[in-house]
Amino acid sequence: MTASAQPTHPRRSDATRAAILRAARERFAADGYERATIRAIAADAQIDPSMVMRYYGSKEGLFAAAAEFDLRLPDLSAVPPARLGEVLVRHFLARWDGDETLVALLRAASTNPGAAERMRGIFADQLTAAVTAFGSDSALTARRAGLVASQLLGLAFTRYIVRLPPMVDTPPEELVSWIAPTLQRYLTGLPES
Amino acid sequence: MTASAQPTHPRRSDATRAAILRAARERFAADGYERATIRAIAADAQIDPSMVMRYYGSKEGLFAAAAEFDLRLPDLSAVPPARLGEVLVRHFLARWDGDETLVALLRAASTNPGAAERMRGIFADQLTAAVTAFGSDSALTARRAGLVASQLLGLAFTRYIVRLPPMVDTPPEELVSWIAPTLQRYLTGLPES
């Protein structure tokens, strides 16, 4: 354990694993958990289906590896409080457009209990943690985070999953200008306003 | 064609069809389109699986019949403009709790293209039509309807599908008081506010 403490394999067919994960994310994002097949994923990655099993054990194991996700929320305490909503929407839109992992997770969460559990974890832990800086009332804080998640996931659901035309066609910056005030009020406002 | 112009069958085993549809809605709502099987639905309805095929032709045909849905939006022109948001959220929450068809449709829309198409139709037609009473700019009207749909579907997605604890635990009336102002602004406000 001096300098080289690699888990098991120092490095071997690491490119293959990456290709599998990339193909898996595409298929899970496009088709959902049930319709995405190991055979199709392997074909996309141009490898043999049995390799997927060898590397990830099962379809669930593959999904668990492919749906690893970090919201990468910025440090909200460094953001001017009045611009919190704006920063959040813009961050999420950029995060979604640059990485289809969250779309895969979103689609799978509708039918796969494990994916739903992971979704709950991500938003309950990462988002609540980022929001919890403001205010000590944990019940109200969790509620604020839940409301923010409802609008952000609704945005993703209508734009990337159901693909409602107005939500697909509206430019990101206009979506930001509409939705930012909503998050702002959920984060810092009062129920009756 | 004088008084009795029934389509084909006046009435026969109509109770069976109703039992099938009820079981189908439950299964589609709980498991999504792919995981819900005709065999399981038939077992729930206590009939033979082949009866489902006979009555509805195929799994898609069964879903199409089970996911028939009407938002039953009230006449918004009779609502005081300042209370539009409140009326809408309360109506949707009540509609969701009283009929699991929309949950079935929501879950299926994540993975089934046909269900997504139906979802688009419902919100593009019924919601846009109800909103279009205010304002003549069709592009802006569609955008308003899309934003309203994003928050309402996000509410449903987090409360009924992913089941985020804060969104499940919060009483309906408090959800209304938080979300109503959001819809109000989407319906009647301006982007920069």
Added chain:
DNA sequence: GTCTATAATTCGATAGAC
């Protein structure tokens, strides 16, 4: 490490007796 072959299920759909 890679691939072939196949086991073991499960599902949608069909044919046909009664």
Added chain:
DNA sequence: GTCTATCGAATTATAGAC
């Protein structure tokens, strides 16, 4: 109208040759 029997296809997963 209702049910039994089954087909044909597709899936995950495994066993084992090379």
